[in-house]
Amino acid sequence: MQLNVNLKDCAYPITIQRNALNNIQETIQTNRKIMIITDSGVPQKWIDIVSSQCLDSFIVTIPNGEQSKCFKQYEELLLEAIEHEMTRKDAIIALGGGVVGDLAGFVAATYMRGIDFYNIPTTLLSQVDSSVGGKVAIDAGNYKNIVGAFWQPKAVIIDPNVLSTLPQRHINNGLVEALKTGLIQDKELVELFKQDDLDIDQIIYRSINVKRKVVEQDERESSLRKILNFGHTIGHAIEGAYGLDTYLHGECVAMGMLFFIDNKELKEDVLKIYEKLHLPKVPDYDVDTLMNFIQHDKKSSSSSITIVLVKQAGTYELQEVSYDTIKTYLERGPYEK
Amino acid sequence: MQLNVNLKDCAYPITIQRNALNNIQETIQTNRKIMIITDSGVPQKWIDIVSSQCLDSFIVTIPNGEQSKCFKQYEELLLEAIEHEMTRKDAIIALGGGVVGDLAGFVAATYMRGIDFYNIPTTLLSQVDSSVGGKVAIDAGNYKNIVGAFWQPKAVIIDPNVLSTLPQRHINNGLVEALKTGLIQDKELVELFKQDDLDIDQIIYRSINVKRKVVEQDERESSLRKILNFGHTIGHAIEGAYGLDTYLHGECVAMGMLFFIDNKELKEDVLKIYEKLHLPKVPDYDVDTLMNFIQHDKKSSSSSITIVLVKQAGTYELQEVSYDTIKTYLERGPYEK
Numbered sequence: 001m002q003l004n005v006n007l008k009d010c011a012y013p014i015t016i017q018r019n020a021l022n023n024i025q026e027t028i029q030t031n032r033k034i035m036i037i038t039d040s041g042v043p044q045k046w047i048d049i050v051s052s053q054c055l056d057s058f059i060v061t062i063p064n065g066e067q068s069k070c071f072k073q074y075e076e077l078l079l080e081a082i083e084h085e086m087t088r089k090d091a092i093i094a095l096g097g098g099v100v101g102d103l104a105g106f107v108a109a110t111y112m113r114g115i116d117f118y119n120i121p122t123t124l125l126s127q128v129d130s131s132v133g134g135k136v137a138i139d140a141g142n143y144k145n146i147v148g149a150f151w152q153p154k155a156v157i158i159d160p161n162v163l164s165t166l167p168q169r170h171i172n173n174g175l176v177e178a179l180k181t182g183l184i185q186d187k188e189l190v191e192l193f194k195q196d197d198l199d200i201d202q203i204i205y206r207s208i209n210v211k212r213k214v215v216e217q218d219e220r221e222s223s224l225r226k227i228l229n230f231g232h233t234i235g236h237a238i239e240g241a242y243g244l245d246t247y248l249h250g251e252c253v254a255m256g257m258l259f260f261i262d263n264k265e266l267k268e269d270v271l272k273i274y275e276k277l278h279l280p281k282v283p284d285y286d287v288d289t290l291m292n293f294i295q296h297d298k299k300s301s302s303s304s305i306t307i308v309l310v311k312q313a314g315t316y317e318l319q320e321v322s323y324d325t326i327k328t329y330l331e332r333g334p335y336e337k
Numbered sequence: 338m339q340l341n342v343n344l345k346d347c348a349y350p351i352t353i354q355r356n357a358l359n360n361i362q363e364t365i366q367t368n369r370k371i372m373i374i375t376d377s378g379v380p381q382k383w384i385d386i387v388s389s390q391c392l393d394s395f396i397v398t399i400p401n402g403e404q405s406k407c408f409k410q411y412e413e414l415l416l417e418a419i420e421h422e423m424t425r426k427d428a429i430i431a432l433g434g435g436v437v438g439d440l441a442g443f444v445a446a447t448y449m450r451g452i453d454f455y456n457i458p459t460t461l462l463s464q465v466d467s468s469v470g471g472k473v474a475i476d477a478g479n480y481k482n483i484v485g486a487f488w489q490p491k492a493v494i495i496d497p498n499v500l501s502t503l504p505q506r507h508i509n510n511g512l513v514e515a516l517k518t519g520l521i522q523d524k525e526l527v528e529l530f531k532q533d534d535l536d537i538d539q540i541i542y543r544s545i546n547v548k549r550k551v552v553e554q555d556e557r558e559s560s561l562r563k564i565l566n567f568g569h570t571i572g573h574a575i576e577g578a579y580g581l582d583t584y585l586h587g588e589c590v591a592m593g594m595l596f597f598i599d600n601k602e603l604k605e606d607v608l609k610i611y612e613k614l615h616l617p618k619v620p621d622y623d624v625d626t627l628m629n630f631i632q633h634d635k636k637s638s639s640s641s642i643t644i645v646l647v648k649q650a651g652t653y654e655l656q657e658v659s660y661d662t663i664k665t666y667l668e669r670g671p672y673e674k
Contacts, residue, residue: 078478141419149450
C-alpha cells in the first residue's frame with residue numbers, strides 16, 4: 001500500500017508494506033553516503049537489513065530513550081556527519097522510534113541547511129504518528145520539542161514486520177495514537193478496534209491516511225493540525241507529573257482523551273478498547289499539580305486554551321476555554337459522564 | 338528608500354534610511370516579548386535606541402567575533418528564550434554584524450520550530466550582504482556555516498547612521514562585498530566606486546537590490562545564487578590559511594576576486610579602487626596550502642568546481658572547472674593579465 005503526502009513545496013510517498021525493509025532501494029536512492037541513525041533498542045537484524053542495501057553507509061547508535069533528544073546528542077550527530085565529510089547531496093536515514101526520527105530529522109534539517117531525510121519507523125507509535133508530518137525537534141529546559149524545525153522526509157517506509165520484535169505493551173502504546181486519530185476523524189478506524197483480531201496493517205494505513213490529510217491542509221500547525229493534540233493537554237500533564245518511568249506516552253494520551261469524550265456510550269466503547277489493550281487506569285492525581293503542568297506546557301501568556309472535544313466517533317469540536325474550565329474537567333474526573 | 342523581497346512563501350521589506358533605527362515601530366510589531374541579540378562590539382547607544390522602542394524586551398549580548406557562532410552560544414541563547422518564556426508569537430531582533438545575524442537568525446529559525454526574526458545590521462558588510470537572503474547558521478568542526486537553515490527575516494532595517502561608529506577599515510571591508518555585487522551584476526554600482534566621495538547610501542541600495550533579485554530567483558542556493566560566491570573560493574582559502582587575526586573577510590574576498598577578473602582594464606580599475614579602500618595586497622602564499630583549503634571547503638566528492646568569472650563589469654560567466662584548473666589560477670597569481 002502506498003500513500004502520498006502532497007504539500008505546497010514537496011510531495012513524498014509513504015510505503016506501508018510487509019517486507020518493505022528489504023526493498024528500501026525502491027524509494028531511497030542509496031548510491032551516495034548515508035548516515036543511518038538508530039538507537040540501542042533497535043534489534044541488530046533490522047539495522048543489518050537496511051545497511052546492507054546501502055553502498056556507502058555508516059551507522060550511529062544513540063542511547064534508547066527521550067533523554068537522547070538533547071543538545072549534546074544533536075551536536076554529536078552533526079559532528080559525525082562532518083567527520084564523515086557528508087555533502088549536500090548525501091542523506092540521513094532514521095531507523096527507530098519517535099526519538100530517533102525527531103532527532104535525526106532535526107540533524108538532517110540543519111546539516112548544511114538541510115539534506116535529504118528518510119524515515120523508517122520501527123515502533124508502532126512512530127509508524128502511525130510521528131514519522132509523518134515533518135515535525136522534528138529536540139528537548140531543552142524541561143520542554144519537549146522546544147527546539148526544532150519543519151522538515152519533511154523524502155519518503156517514509158513502514159514495514160509492519162518490524163513490530164514482531166516490539167513488546168506488546170509498546171504495540172498497545174502505538175495503538176492509542178491510532179485510536180485517537182479514529183476518534184477525531186475516522187469512525188471506521190474506531191470500528192477496527194472492536195474486532196477480536198486487530199488488523200494492524202489496516203489500522204496503520206487508515207491512521208496515516210487521516211494524518212496525511214490533516215498535514216496537507218496545515219503543514220505548519222497553524223490551525224487544523226491542532227486536532228491531532230486530542231487528549232494531549234491533560235495527557236502531557238499526567239506524563240510530566242506521574243509518567244516518568246511509569247507510563248508510556250500513548251498510555252498517558254489514552255488517559256487524557258477520556259476527559260474530552262463527551263458521550264456516554266462512546267466512552268464505554270473506548271473503555272472496552274482500553275481494557276483489550278491492557279491500558280493502565282488514570283492514577284489518583286492532584287488537580288493543582290496537573291494544572292501547573294498544563295499552564296507551563298503551553299508557554300502562552302494567553303488566558304485561554306484550545307481543547308478538542310469528541311462527541312461522536314470520527315468528528316471533533318474545537319473549543320476555546322479558560323484554564324478554569326480545564327480545572328473543572330480535572331475535578332470532574334476521567335470516568336464521569 | 339525601501340525594497341521588497343518577494344519569495345514564494347513570504348515577502349519582506351528592507352528599509353534603507355537614515356534614522357530608521359529611531360523608527361523601528363514602523364516595521365516591527367513591538368507590543369510583544371522581544372529578545373534583542375547583540376554583541377559586545379555594538380555601541381550601547383544603538384542598543385538603547387532599539388530597546389527603548391520595545392514594550393517588553395530583554396537584551397542578550399554575545400562576545401564579538403566569529404567564535405560566537407558555535408553550538409555553545411546557540412544553546413545558551415535558546416535557553417535564554419526558554420527562561421524568558423517566549424512563545425510562538427514573540428520575536429527576535431538581531432542588532433549587530435553578520436555573526437549576530439547568522440546566530441540570532443538560527444535561534445529564531447529553530448525556537449519552537451520558528452518565530453519571527455528581524456535583522457538590524459550595524460556593520461556595512463552585513464548591511465550590503467548577509468542581512469538579506471535568509472541564510473542563517475553556526476560553525477562546527479572547522480567549517481563555517483555548516484549547521485543552519487534558510488529562515489527569512491520579517492523585515493530588515495538598514496540605518497547608514499550606525500556606520501558612524503564603525504572603524505574605516507570595517508567600512509572598507511563591507512564595501513568589498515558591494516563592489517563584488519557590482520562586478521557580477523551592476524556596472525553602475527562599480528562606477529559609484531570611482532567617485533571621489535563615495536555615496537554609501539546609494540552603494541547599499543544598489544548592492545541590496547542586486548542581492549534581492551538573485552535571492553528571489555534562487556532562494557535556496559541551488560543555482561543562480563552561487564554567483565554571489567564570486568571571489569570566495571580563493572578568498573575563503575586565504576582567510577583560512579592566512580587570514581586569522583590578520584585580514585577581514587572582505588579583504589580576503591577582494592584578494593580572491595582578482596584571480597577571476599579576466600580583463601586587463603577592468604582589473605586595473607579594480608586595483609585602483611582597492612587602493613582607495615586601502616585594501617591589503619595578496620600575501621605570498623603556498624599553492625598547495627590554499628588548494629588543500631579549497632578542496633576541504635567544498636565538502637564535495639566531485640572532481641570539479643564551479644567558478645565565477647568576470648570579463649566585463651556587471652556580467653559574469655560560470656565555468657565548471659577541475660581542481661587542476663584552480664591550481665593554474667593560483668600559480669598564475671592575482672596580478673597577472
